[in-house]
Amino acid sequence: GQQLNQSPQSMFIQEGEDVSMNCTSSSIFNTWLWYKQDPGEGPVLLIALYKAGELTSNGRLTAQFGITRKDSFLNISASIPSDVGIYFCAGRRYGGSQGNLIFGKGTKLSVKP
Amino acid sequence: GAVVSQHPSWVICKSGTSVKIECRSLDFQATTMFWYRQFPKQSLMLMATSNEGSKATYEQGVEKDKFLINHASLTLSTLTVTSAHPEDSSFYICSARKGSYSNQPQHFGDGTRLSIL
Numbered sequence: 001g002q003q004l005n006q007s008p009q010s011m012f013i014q015e016g017e018d019v020s021m022n023c024t025s026s027s028i029f030n031t032w033l034w035y036k037q038d039p040g041e042g043p044v045l046l047i048a049l050y051k052a053g054e055l056t057s058n059g060r061l062t063a064q065f066g067i068t069r070k071d072s073f074l075n076i077s078a079s080i081p082s083d084v085g086i087y088f089c090a091g092r093r094y095g096g097s098q099g100n101l102i103f104g105k106g107t108k109l110s111v112k113p
Numbered sequence: 114g115a116v117v118s119q120h121p122s123w124v125i126c127k128s129g130t131s132v133k134i135e136c137r138s139l140d141f142q143a144t145t146m147f148w149y150r151q152f153p154k155q156s157l158m159l160m161a162t163s164n165e166g167s168k169a170t171y172e173q174g175v176e177k178d179k180f181l182i183n184h185a186s187l188t189l190s191t192l193t194v195t196s197a198h199p200e201d202s203s204f205y206i207c208s209a210r211k212g213s214y215s216n217q218p219q220h221f222g223d224g225t226r227l228s229i230l
Binding site for chain 1: 119
């Protein structure tokens with residue numbers, strides 16, 4: 001079945017450092033979404049991307065929809081302790097059933113003060 | 114905004130009990146809602162897609178008689194885990210899609226932690 005490859009699986013960084021994570025697919029996607037999930041809570045939408053090449057920012061977060069339509073990345077600049085959590089990419093394939101999302105396996109981010 | 118409320122946030126009950134989980138879109142109408150299951154340290158697994166006024170579409174391997182879904186209004190979908198057993202213990206999360214276009218983002222509830230003793 002269709003899978004999203006999200007990397008890295010986990011990251012341990014120092015406060016103030018920049019972070020980069022990405023997702024790749026073997027299929028073409030028409031939508032890329034990035035979510036953050038805190039323990040015991042539901043995912044919260046961070047950034048939504050709809051066009052190839054689109055670059056969108058949300059505060060210290062920046063995400064891009066890859067030109068090939070098969071990948072996306074999320075960057076976090078100047079990380080702070082509250083950035084800790086699990087970040088999921090999610091995509092919607094062309095022709096996907098009812099626009100269902102496919103999720104990556106997540107990137108667990110730990111920030112050391 | 115796009116607020117999705119899920120209730121209850123956690124449930125502990127005996128084996129054989131049926132449990133109902135509610136998912137409400139508070140400030141928008143949601144023609145389509147989704148139900149996910151998440152195991153510890155894993156990603157979200159789509160269980161079913163709930164469409165207002167019609168039968169839910171279940172993913173392969175999900176028992177529709179076990180996980181009953183009702184989407185009676187544009188702001189409420191319910192998931193009932195019938196005759197729950199310990200293996201049904203998990204974190205269940207709903208999401209709602211704002212708007213009628215399939216490429217609109219899904220907004221998630223805070224999840225329901227279900228523990229079956």
